[in-house]
Amino acid sequence: MSLILHNLQPLHWALAGVGIAGVTLALLFLANRRLGISTGLEDICSLVLPAPYFRRAAVLSGRGWRLPLLGGLVLGGFLSAVLSGGWEPTWAMGLFDRAIGLGPAGKLAWMFVGGLFIGFGTRLAGGCTSGHGIFGLANLEFPSLLSTVSFMAAGIATTQVVYRVLFPLGAP
Amino acid sequence: MTWLYLALGTVFGFILSRSGAADYGFIQGMFLFTEFQLYGIIAVAVMVTAPGIWLIKRRGRTFQGRPVSIELKPLHRGNIVGGALFGVGWSLAGMCPGPILVNIGEGKVYALAALAGALVGAGLLGSLYPVFQRPLGLPPLKVGTGEG
Numbered sequence: 001m002s003l004i005l006h007n008l009q010p011l012h013w014a015l016a017g018v019g020i021a022g023v024t025l026a027l028l029f030l031a032n033r034r035l036g037i038s039t040g041l042e043d044i045c046s047l048v049l050p051a052p053y054f055r056r057a058a059v060l061s062g063r064g065w066r067l068p069l070l071g072g073l074v075l076g077g078f079l080s081a082v083l084s085g086g087w088e089p090t091w092a093m094g095l096f097d098r099a100i101g102l103g104p105a106g107k108l109a110w111m112f113v114g115g116l117f118i119g120f121g122t123r124l125a126g127g128c129t130s131g132h133g134i135f136g137l138a139n140l141e142f143p144s145l146l147s148t149v150s151f152m153a154a155g156i157a158t159t160q161v162v163y164r165v166l167f168p169l170g171a172p
Numbered sequence: 173m174t175w176l177y178l179a180l181g182t183v184f185g186f187i188l189s190r191s192g193a194a195d196y197g198f199i200q201g202m203f204l205f206t207e208f209q210l211y212g213i214i215a216v217a218v219m220v221t222a223p224g225i226w227l228i229k230r231r232g233r234t235f236q237g238r239p240v241s242i243e244l245k246p247l248h249r250g251n252i253v254g255g256a257l258f259g260v261g262w263s264l265a266g267m268c269p270g271p272i273l274v275n276i277g278e279g280k281v282y283a284l285a286a287l288a289g290a291l292v293g294a295g296l297l298g299s300l301y302p303v304f305q306r307p308l309g310l311p312p313l314k315v316g317t318g319e320g
Binding site for chain 1: 183205209228235256270285313
């Protein structure tokens with residue numbers, strides 16, 4: 001199986017895993033920060049929303065490091081595209097196009113709904129794949145184990161329903 | 173330090189982009205049990221990070237000699253309920269929060285809608301926090317659900 005991005009072959013999983021661990025440990029050892037991306041969503045919200053939740057010290061004090069980290073993620077994706085055949089806007093979604101086949105407007109609606117669940121869910125859970133799944137599990141934190149089991153189970157259930165029941169066409 | 177965070181984010185984003193972690197098909201393959209890739213990545217990342225954190229905590233000091241401080245996440249029912257809601261979103265969008273940004277960087281236009289949804293979702297949770305606080309046993313507002 002290849003990536004949607006220029007049909008590239010993916011990095012070996014072990015290499016990618018070691019690389020992610022390296023970034024996580026560098027963040028802790030060099031800067032005393034625990035990896036976590038989803039709080040960055042709150043940091044962005046705090047730029048415009050006045051609710052007391054977004055005026056907490058924990059949110060405001062994290063903006064100085066989380067926002068550059070988030071900017072780096074965009075830049076990393078951009079460089080990845082530039083260095084592998086060029087950057088160009090695309091609507092391609094691979095399996096989704098073959099099995100569900102919605103056009104641009106449908107994709108935007110689908111993605112917005114998915115995003116709602118992601119933003120609300122991660123902030124209710126207190127973390128996402130990085131903060132709970134990588135850092136929390138690696139630091140043997142019980143809340144992270146609960147959250148990781150929950151999001152993996154819900155992800156499996158949802159995809160099974162979407163691609164084995166609702167749109168059962170061509171497994172990847 | 174800003175440059176360090178930008179650099180680490182860039183490396184992280186590049187790895188997510190090239191590994192399949194920011195790829196709709198690989199995420200569905202993980203949840204369909206037809207692709208091992210993401211399970212391998214997460215397992216290796218956790219198994220290498222765990223002893224690393226242990227060593228850094230045993231050393232007790234960061235590179236610059238400051239005491240290592242890791243804020244632990246609080247335990248509450250939101251861990252499970254929120255986790256389940258996030259799982260639905262991860263499956264639908266084929267992206268978790270980091271890869272949303274990576275996909276935007278790659279030029280995948282639809283990821284902009286995922287980001288918009290995620291910001292509205294986070295905004296709703298934050299704005300309605302007092303409503304969910306009691307039924308879900310969430311920590312005081314000052315503490316929040318956990319950073320990360």
